[in-house]
Amino acid sequence: MGEQPRLLEGPLLEGGFVRLEPLEERHADGLARAAGEDRDSYGFTWVPSSEESAHAYVRAQHARRDAGLLAPYAQVERASGRVIGATAYWEPRRRPGDGSLFAIEVGFTWLAASAQGTGLNAEAKYLLFRHAFEDWGVERVDLKTDARNARSRAAIARAGAVFEGVLRRSAQSWAPGEEGRLRDAAVFSIIREEWPARRAELERRIAGVRERRRTDG
Numbered sequence: 001m002g003e004q005p006r007l008l009e010g011p012l013l014e015g016g017f018v019r020l021e022p023l024e025e026r027h028a029d030g031l032a033r034a035a036g037e038d039r040d041s042y043g044f045t046w047v048p049s050s051e052e053s054a055h056a057y058v059r060a061q062h063a064r065r066d067a068g069l070l071a072p073y074a075q076v077e078r079a080s081g082r083v084i085g086a087t088a089y090w091e092p093r094r095r096p097g098d099g100s101l102f103a104i105e106v107g108f109t110w111l112a113a114s115a116q117g118t119g120l121n122a123e124a125k126y127l128l129f130r131h132a133f134e135d136w137g138v139e140r141v142d143l144k145t146d147a148r149n150a151r152s153r154a155a156i157a158r159a160g161a162v163f164e165g166v167l168r169r170s171a172q173s174w175a176p177g178e179e180g181r182l183r184d185a186a187v188f189s190i191i192r193e194e195w196p197a198r199r200a201e202l203e204r205r206i207a208g209v210r211e212r213r214r215t216d217g
Contacts, residue, residue, distance in 0.1 A: 005066070005067050005069075006068050006094075007065065008065070008069070008070060008071040008089055008092050009071065010022055010072070010088075013073075013127040013128065013131055014078070014127075015078075015124070015127050015206070016078070016123065017077065017078055017079070017118075017119065017120055017209065018075055018077060018078060018084075018120045018124050019075075019076045019077075019078050020073040020075060020076075020127055020128070021073060021074050021076055022073060023058060023072035023073055023074050023086065023088075024058070024074070025058055027083050028048075028051070028055045028057070028058045029051060030074070030076075030083025031048055031054040031057065031074065031085075032048055032050060032053075032054035033082075033083070034083055034085055034111075034112035034115075035047045035048045035049065035110075035112070037112045037113040040113070041113065041116065041151060042110065043149070043175060044145070044146035044148060044152070044174060044175050044183075045110050045146075045149070046110075046174040047110050057086075058072075064090075068092070069090065069091060070088050070089065070108075071089040072086065072087075072088040072108065073086060075087055075111065075120070075124055077120065084111055084112045084114070084115040085111035085112055085115060086108060086109070086110060087106065087108060087110075087124060088106070088108040088109075089104050089105070089106060089128065090104070090106070091104070091105045091107075091142075100136075100137070101136045101137070101138050102140070103138055103140040103141070103142065104132050104136070104140075104141055105141070105142040105143065105144065106125065106129070106132075106141060106142070107143065107144060109121075109124075119205065119206065119208075119209030121159075122158070122202055122205045122206060122209070123202075123206050125159045126199070126202040126206060129141055129159075129190060129195065129199070129202070130199065133192060133195045138192070139191060139192050140189055140190070140191050140192070141161075141189060141190045142187065142188070142189050143156045143161050143187075143188045143189070144167075144185045144187050144188070145185065145186050146173065146175065146183050146186070147183070147184040147186040148175075148183075148184075149186075153186050153188075156188045157188070159198075159202070160197075160201050161188035161189060161190050162188060162189055162190065162194070163186065163187075163188050164187045164188060165186075165187055166184050166185065166186050166187070167184065167187055168184050169182040169183070169184060170183075170184070170185045171183055171185045
């Protein structure tokens with residue numbers, strides 16, 4: 001009997017504005033509501049399109065999780081308790097010998113239209129990066145997106161990741177009408193030596209969001 005895949009254990013991660021909860025079936029209806037707000041920004045992203053497809057989305061992510069490939073999350077706004085999107089750790093790479101992680105990707109990220117541009121994405125990335133570098137001790141965090149997705153590329157760059165180039169026809173396309181086709185992927189990364197500066201930058205952004213909310217409130 002073959003060796004069972006090692007699960008990628010993604011713990012609960014909580015910030016001031018967003019809580020990343022390991023994805024469960026109970027999140028599916030909230031994902032459907034979040035995805036149904038406004039779909040204009042989802043042209044290159046896999047996002048549920050109905051309540052039924054949201055449950056299928058959770059099952060598909062759990063299949064990747066059970067294969068040891070993924071640690072999926074629901075993004076939950078702390079103030080309201082509502083599900084506002086999803087994200088994941090993805091494609092773990094392990095050292096020969098002890099099997100410890102040396103690299104991980106952050107991907108499968110999307111947010112409800114009402115949560116975009118609010119600072120929640122910056123805090124979610126901060127939580128994911130911090131756990132990867134400081135708890136798992138990785139050397140590298142990758143982020144990839146469809147090379148045509150200018151909005152996603154800009155958001156990744158704002159999170160402090162360095163653009164490395166484009167891998168041609170390297171990943172499944174999620175664009176409508178392109179089922180079964182491959183996409184060009186824009187590749188970004190943060191490496192361990194860069195993390196202290198990136199952490200400080202993200203903490204400044206999060207502090208700015210906190211101050212604006214305090215002033216507006």
